[in-house]
Amino acid sequence: MNYFTEEHNQFRNSLRDFLQKEVVPFVDEWEKVGNPPRSIWKKFGDMGYFGLRFSEKHGGLNLDFFYDVILLEELSKINSAGTSAAIGAHTYLSLSHLNNAGSEEQKEKYLKAGIAGDLFGSLAISEPFGGSDVASMRTTAVTDGSEWVINGSKTFITNGVLSDYLIISAKTEPELKQAGISLFVIDRDTAGLSATKLDKLGWRASDTAEMAFTDMRVPANALLGQENQGFYYIMQQFALERLVMAIGGVAGSEYALQYGLNYMREREAFGRPLTKFQELRHRVAQLAAEIEQQKQFVYYLCDRFTKGEYIVKEAAMAKLLATQLCDKTTFEVVQFLGGYGYMEDYQASRMWRDSRLGQIGGGTSEIMKEIIAKMAIDEIKYD
Amino acid sequence: MFTEEHKIFRQGLRDFLDREVMPNIDQWEEEQRMPKDLWPKFGEMGYFGLNYPEKYGGIDADFMYSVIFMEEISKCESGGFMILPAVQQYMSSPYIYKHGSEFLKEKYLTKVISGEWIACIGISEPGAGSDVANIQTKAIKDGDHYVVNGSKTFITNGVYGDFVVAVVKTDPAMGAAGVSLLIIDLNSEGVTRNKLKKLGWHASDTAELHFDNVKVPAENLIGDEGQGFYYLMGGLQLERLTGSIAGYASCEWAIKYTLQYMSERHAFGRSINKFQVLRHRMAQLISEVEASKQFVYHCCRMHNAGEYIVKECSMAKLLTSELAEKVMTQCLQSFGGYGFMEEYKMARAYRDCRVGTIGGGSSEIMREIIAKMVIDDTSYQRAGSVPSSPKSEPVEAPKTETTTNTNDKKSVMSFEAIESAIKGKAAAAKPLGNTLKFNFGEQNVMLNGLGDANVVTTNDATEAQCTVDVAMEDLTSMLKGDLNPMNAFMSGKIKVKGDMSVAMKLGSIMG
Ligand SMILES: Cc1cc2nc3c(=O)[nH]c(=O)nc-3n(C[C@H](O)[C@H](O)[C@H](O)COP(=O)(O)OP(=O)(O)OC[C@H]3O[C@@H](n4cnc5c(N)ncnc54)[C@H](O)[C@@H]3O)c2cc1C
Numbered sequence: 001m002n003y004f005t006e007e008h009n010q011f012r013n014s015l016r017d018f019l020q021k022e023v024v025p026f027v028d029e030w031e032k033v034g035n036p037p038r039s040i041w042k043k044f045g046d047m048g049y050f051g052l053r054f055s056e057k058h059g060g061l062n063l064d065f066f067y068d069v070i071l072l073e074e075l076s077k078i079n080s081a082g083t084s085a086a087i088g089a090h091t092y093l094s095l096s097h098l099n100n101a102g103s104e105e106q107k108e109k110y111l112k113a114g115i116a117g118d119l120f121g122s123l124a125i126s127e128p129f130g131g132s133d134v135a136s137m138r139t140t141a142v143t144d145g146s147e148w149v150i151n152g153s154k155t156f157i158t159n160g161v162l163s164d165y166l167i168i169s170a171k172t173e174p175e176l177k178q179a180g181i182s183l184f185v186i187d188r189d190t191a192g193l194s195a196t197k198l199d200k201l202g203w204r205a206s207d208t209a210e211m212a213f214t215d216m217r218v219p220a221n222a223l224l225g226q227e228n229q230g231f232y233y234i235m236q237q238f239a240l241e242r243l244v245m246a247i248g249g250v251a252g253s254e255y256a257l258q259y260g261l262n263y264m265r266e267r268e269a270f271g272r273p274l275t276k277f278q279e280l281r282h283r284v285a286q287l288a289a290e291i292e293q294q295k296q297f298v299y300y301l302c303d304r305f306t307k308g309e310y311i312v313k314e315a316a317m318a319k320l321l322a323t324q325l326c327d328k329t330t331f332e333v334v335q336f337l338g339g340y341g342y343m344e345d346y347q348a349s350r351m352w353r354d355s356r357l358g359q360i361g362g363g364t365s366e367i368m369k370e371i372i373a374k375m376a377i378d379e380i381k382y383d
Numbered sequence: 384m385f386t387e388e389h390k391i392f393r394q395g396l397r398d399f400l401d402r403e404v405m406p407n408i409d410q411w412e413e414e415q416r417m418p419k420d421l422w423p424k425f426g427e428m429g430y431f432g433l434n435y436p437e438k439y440g441g442i443d444a445d446f447m448y449s450v451i452f453m454e455e456i457s458k459c460e461s462g463g464f465m466i467l468p469a470v471q472q473y474m475s476s477p478y479i480y481k482h483g484s485e486f487l488k489e490k491y492l493t494k495v496i497s498g499e500w501i502a503c504i505g506i507s508e509p510g511a512g513s514d515v516a517n518i519q520t521k522a523i524k525d526g527d528h529y530v531v532n533g534s535k536t537f538i539t540n541g542v543y544g545d546f547v548v549a550v551v552k553t554d555p556a557m558g559a560a561g562v563s564l565l566i567i568d569l570n571s572e573g574v575t576r577n578k579l580k581k582l583g584w585h586a587s588d589t590a591e592l593h594f595d596n597v598k599v600p601a602e603n604l605i606g607d608e609g610q611g612f613y614y615l616m617g618g619l620q621l622e623r624l625t626g627s628i629a630g631y632a633s634c635e636w637a638i639k640y641t642l643q644y645m646s647e648r649h650a651f652g653r654s655i656n657k658f659q660v661l662r663h664r665m666a667q668l669i670s671e672v673e674a675s676k677q678f679v680y681h682c683c684r685m686h687n688a689g690e691y692i693v694k695e696c697s698m699a700k701l702l703t704s705e706l707a708e709k710v711m712t713q714c715l716q717s718f719g720g721y722g723f724m725e726e727y728k729m730a731r732a733y734r735d736c737r738v739g740t741i742g743g744g745s746s747e748i749m750r751e752i753i754a755k756m757v758i759d760d761t762s763y764q765r766a767g768s769v770p771s772s773p774k775s776e777p778v779e780a781p782k783t784e785t786t787t788n789t790n791d792k793k794s795v796m797s798f799e800a801i802e803s804a805i806k807g808k809a810a811a812a813k814p815l816g817n818t819l820k821f822n823f824g825e826q827n828v829m830l831n832g833l834g835d836a837n838v839v840t841t842n843d844a845t846e847a848q849c850t851v852d853v854a855m856e857d858l859t860s861m862l863k864g865d866l867n868p869m870n871a872f873m874s875g876k877i878k879v880k881g882d883m884s885v886a887m888k889l890g891s892i893m894g
């Protein structure tokens with residue numbers, strides 16, 4: 001089944017040209033500095049890439065989800081997952097929440113500017129004491145007159161140092177546990193907000209922050225959507241977020257294998273190119289088969305997602321399998337390159353360390369299995 | 384993917400299997416054979432002719448009915464049971480339908496569809512399994528019949544079956560180009576059958592067949608002499624695709640069976656489905672099986688649309704059979720000691736799945752095929768052999784073009800020599816019925832076989848139904864008979880665009 005039309009293909013080509021011109025030549029620099037420059041947001045915004053699936057009313061293009069699939073695939077081929085993560089966290093995490101639950105006023109202020117690339121955002125859910133276990137988060141928001149007073153901390157937040165605004169979660173009614181969580185939109189310059197950059201294994205071109213909220217006062221209209229509905233909003237985005245990770249996992253695997261193959265064709269050992277050794281050939285064949293299978297599975301789910309079908313279980317499956325596959329593929333590709341695989345002069349080492357985040361972020365592999373087990377063994381339904 | 388009609392069909396089939404098959408499976412496994420009177424019942428229901436024309440008794444349905452058929456017969460707790468109908472309908476008789484004469488279709492295909500006769504496919508031999516081109520069974524023409532000598536082994540349905548679609552050498556001096564397909568009645572004089580004992584698939588009979596001067600009527604030849612290898616390459620895709628369906632469907636059965644057991648079995652005061660490691664292991668398997676199934680569905684849709692999908696079928700066969708190994712091993716673990724007992728069906732599922740990575744082309748052979756397509760095909764493209772804009776004026780062959788491989792010991796024909804050689808071959812061959820173009824980068828030779836004779840032109844700008852990208856060096860080898868066209872294709876030396884079936888006729892021109 002072919003999910004891509006001629007228009008999709010044209011879009012892919014122009015996106016590729018854009019990335020080759022504006023992004024690929026600079027990613028090494030951004031990896032060193034630790035983030036893409038501010039100017040890149042505007043360039044993406046001008047091209048409409050942040051608003052592919054959003055309504056025209058807010059400056060979006062109102063396109064089907066396969067345009068996002070293409071964006072995510074091509075972003076996986078710039079060899080800087082950190083850069084892709086910075087862009088992805090902005091559009092697929094922060095803008096999605098604004099679009100989903102934001103008031104018209106919030107959409108005008110943040111979604112529109114976010115799509116245009118004038119502002120960029122992040123989504124802060126994880127906390128030092130509540131990562132997988134979202135319900136145990138400790139950040140609180142209490143009303144004081146017409147304002148909310150927020151106290152607590154967040155960690156591992158992508159774009160957490162540099163973003164212009166943040167969507168954060170906090171408990172508005174702690175005794176209700178997850179049913180007492182609400183979301184807020186916070187401006188960067190809010191008093192009481194501080195953020196520290198974390199040093200990390202991979203994703204080096206994205207800034208990941210630990211942040212503290214100390215008596216941070218925000219107006220009543222900072223509340224995103226309804227009070228105490230935060231957990232529900234977070235769950236509503238799960239299918240999208242997991243598909244995003246799955247698409248990235250497959251495309252990252254595909255790119256890595258192609259890179260490895262190109263190297264193997266050039267490199268000689270014992271008088272012949274590496275592509276002539278049966279053992280290596282069979283490992284390439286195995287990976288190629290697994291990648292093709294996974295890709296078709298993910299496309300099939302994207303298609304169902306586009307049609308508005310309920311794919312919570314399948315999206316968890318796809319995220320689980322695709323990120324596992326990416327770890328396996330990038331590990332193998334480092335092996336195919338031998339010593340060069342370990343060197344920064346070649347791309348394989350970065351692919352490998354960047355891939356490692358896939359099984360941790362956006363819900364760990366273990367959490368995916370918890371969900372799948374609950375749905376398949378206990379026959380629990382989430383909606 | 385499945386319509387209302389498909390669902391009704393599945394339900395009817397399931398009822399039929401629950402009635403006619405399930406109560407007897409244990410007995411058939413024990414006796415290591417299935418009763419012959421079972422199969423006409425399948426025939427009556429139309430289950431053996433799902434994709435065959437009504438003319439021969441088939442029901443001419445789309446391929447998704449076959450997907451359902453394979454899924455359901457794979458969920459009958461016996462791989463041995465599953466394989467008989469699979470061989471009957473998807474692994475042997477398609478050769479008769481696709482390439483056989485009207486006479487053979489009337490005589491054999493109708494009996495396959497009615498279930499009166501059971502068919503086998505005879506490829507493997509004691510001395511050649513994976514290496515099919517190396518088979519030794521000979522069929523030498525003698526007037527109006529062939530005399531067959533040799534042996535086949537591991538032949539499913541071979542002990543109690545009625546005939547075998549045998550892969551034989553009609554021209555033993557040739558490699559793959561001497562291979563033909565011949566229908567041999569298993570009751571003929573000179574045929575002996577030995578039943579083999581085996582690890583699993585107990586309900587299925589597996590035979591070693593010996594042919595000692597067996598006389599076979601000449602009209603039992605399927606298609607043309609020397610074309611057997613190509614027919615086989617096409618047919619094996621269907622075999623692998625249906626094998627893939629059996630792979631994930633048996634996994635689905637095993638997972639359901641295991642989850643049921645896990646919900647009933649208690650340990651340490653709780654049902655074992657509460658233990659996290661068991662749950663996570665099942666979650667991983669369930670995910671892998673779902674992904675695998677969706678991939679096979681994708682391949683089935685391509686197959687149903689008439690696409691020739693060698694790479695995808697090989698991938699699907701590889702992944703599903705290896706997955707079944709993993710699923711059966713891990714599911715059996717959840718049963719503890721009961722998993723090792725025949726009282727539960729896991730033990731059987733475990734041993735039955737073991738043949739998956741061996742039969743129908745082993746996992747290693749699947750990886751060989753995939754590697755050739757993924758690695759060598761691309762490297763061939765990379766070498767710049769993809770045609771650029773064709774020129775309408777004949778141009779002189781630049782010397783440098785034809786002698787790029789100066790240190791290569793093999794001599795390469797010039798463009799003119801190739802042209803005249805193709806002209807010679809084309810004049811001798813039957814009209815192709817299609818247009819075919821050989822592309823050597825800048826230059827091309829076009830063969831138009833739409834009329835009474837094959838007309839050869841050079842550097843023709845018109846599109847052909849099928850374009851073959853090939854290096855002059857490799858075409859030289861093909862013209863000299865040193866390189867078999869199908870091997871050239873499998874190894875990525877030629878790259879075919881357009882109608883694949885035209886390329887399948889390359890053998891008849893090169894021969
Ligand atoms: C680079 C990076 C960027 C990130 N970006 C963001 C962001 O933008 N926004 C955001 O909100 N978060 C972000 N995260 C956080 C990420 O979502 C969390 O790290 C993740 O959810 C895991 O939580 P944790 O780190 O607290 O691990 P923990 O929850 O402490 O888990 C530790 C280990 O225990 C396992 N475990 C936990 N519970 C169970 C269980 N019930 N059964 C079995 N095993 C279990 C986990 O799978 C894991 O292996 C980011 C993380 C990283 C590393």
Ligand SMILES: Cc1cc2nc3c(=O)[nH]c(=O)nc-3n(C[C@H](O)[C@H](O)[C@H](O)COP(=O)(O)OP(=O)(O)OC[C@H]3O[C@@H](n4cnc5c(N)ncnc54)[C@H](O)[C@@H]3O)c2cc1C
Nearest residue numbers: 504505506507511512513537538539741742743744745747
């Ligand atoms: C139960 C059962 C039923 C069968 N039914 C039929 C049937 O109905 N009709 C029929 O024709 N055949 C049938 N077969 C035969 C089956 O197709 C062959 O067993 C299979 O093709 C492998 O051939 P072989 O056994 O000769 O192994 P070999 O070819 O001898 O292979 C032995 C090992 O070497 C590996 N190997 C071979 N070549 C390579 C290579 N180039 N690179 C790396 N590794 C390699 C193989 O993968 C395998 O692991 C059946 C087999 C079984 C077990």
